[in-house]
Amino acid sequence: xxxxxxxxxxxxxxxxxxxxxxxxxxxxxxxxxxxxxxxxxxxxxxxxxxxxxxxxxxxxxxxxxxxxxxxxxxxxxxxxxxxxxxxxxxxxxxxxxxxxxxxxxxxxxxxxxxxxxxxxxxxxxxxxxxxxxxxxxxxxxxxxxxxxxxxxxxxxxxxxxxxxxxxxxxxxxxxxxxxxxxxxxxx
Numbered sequence: 001x002x003x004x005x006x007x008x009x010x011x012x013x014x015x016x017x018x019x020x021x022x023x024x025x026x027x028x029x030x031x032x033x034x035x036x037x038x039x040x041x042x043x044x045x046x047x048x049x050x051x052x053x054x055x056x057x058x059x060x061x062x063x064x065x066x067x068x069x070x071x072x073x074x075x076x077x078x079x080x081x082x083x084x085x086x087x088x089x090x091x092x093x094x095x096x097x098x099x100x101x102x103x104x105x106x107x108x109x110x111x112x113x114x115x116x117x118x119x120x121x122x123x124x125x126x127x128x129x130x131x132x133x134x135x136x137x138x139x140x141x142x143x144x145x146x147x148x149x150x151x152x153x154x155x156x157x158x159x160x161x162x163x164x165x166x167x168x169x170x171x172x173x174x175x176x177x178x179x180x181x182x183x184x185x186x187x
Contacts, residue, residue, distance in 0.1 A: 013066045016042055017050065018073030025095045027064045028087050032130045035064040036156065040175050044154055045074060047171050047182050048124065052076040055123040058146070060111040060139055065092045067126040067154070068104065076124070078103040082114045111135070115142040123148050131158040131177075140164055144185070153183045 012026045013035040027033065036044070044067075053075035059068035062081035072079050081104065083089045089108035096104035107114055112135070125143055129135035136157045141164055143153065152170075155161060157179050163169060172181040 013064050014038065015066075015070055015073050017045060017070065018075065020069065020073040020099055023073075023099065025065060025069055025099075027091045027095075030063075030085060030088060033063045033088065035066045036128060036180075037175060037178075040156075040173070040178065040180055041066060041070055043173055044180070044182070045070065048152065048154075050074060052124060056080075056121070056148075058082070058120075058122040058125040060114075060125065060127050060143075061129045061135070062092060062106075063088060063128065065095060065104075067128065068092075069095065069099065069101065071124065071126075072099075072101050072104055076103070078105065080105045080107060080120070080122075082107045082109055082111045084108065084110045111139055112142055115139065115146055118146075120146065121148045121151075122146055123151050125151065125153045127153065128156040137161050140167075147185050149185070149187050151185045153185060154180065155183065156180045 012024050015023050052071050054077045057071040057076045057079040059081040062083040065081050068079040068081040081092050092106040127136050127139045167183040167185050170182050170184050
């Protein structure tokens with residue numbers, strides 16, 4: 001059960017498309033947690049083509065899980081959501097249960113440590129690291145071996161980041177202090 005303290009409007013986000021359109025996911029308060037706004041998610045999923053049927057997705061620094069759940073709602077075969085905060089990871093598991101998202105996997109771990117182990121490959125990855133850190137840049141560098149050829153990677157940051165070799169930026173936008181970009185990865 002999701003604690004009552006998570007019911008405040010600032011601790012919830014609405015899924016905007018697909019199977020779970022208009023369903024609300026709730027999450028505990030956390031100082032650095034800032035879900036991707038509806039308008040930015042709508043733009044992102046327009047870029048990705050609305051449907052993600054059969055794709056494997058990775059949501060690093062998952063936080064609210066808005067990007068991972070949105071991907072699943074739009075047909076992704078699976079979404080791995082990596083979140084190091086135990087309380088937030090537990091809320092992700094509870095939201096997956098409430099949605100009936102059997103294809104959601106929540107990993108309570110540091111995102112960079114997760115990338116360093118295992119061999120799963122992903123078609124779509126989302127990176128939304130804390131802005132006041134170099135984690136987004138480091139995750140971009142570490143993500144390469146975990147991506148399928150032609151994979152697309154969405155990155156939110158406060159400023160432009162240096163794309164690894166083989167990545168080409170296909171789209172970018174800005175919403176207030178948020179810069180967001182979509183990359184395609186070729187080997």
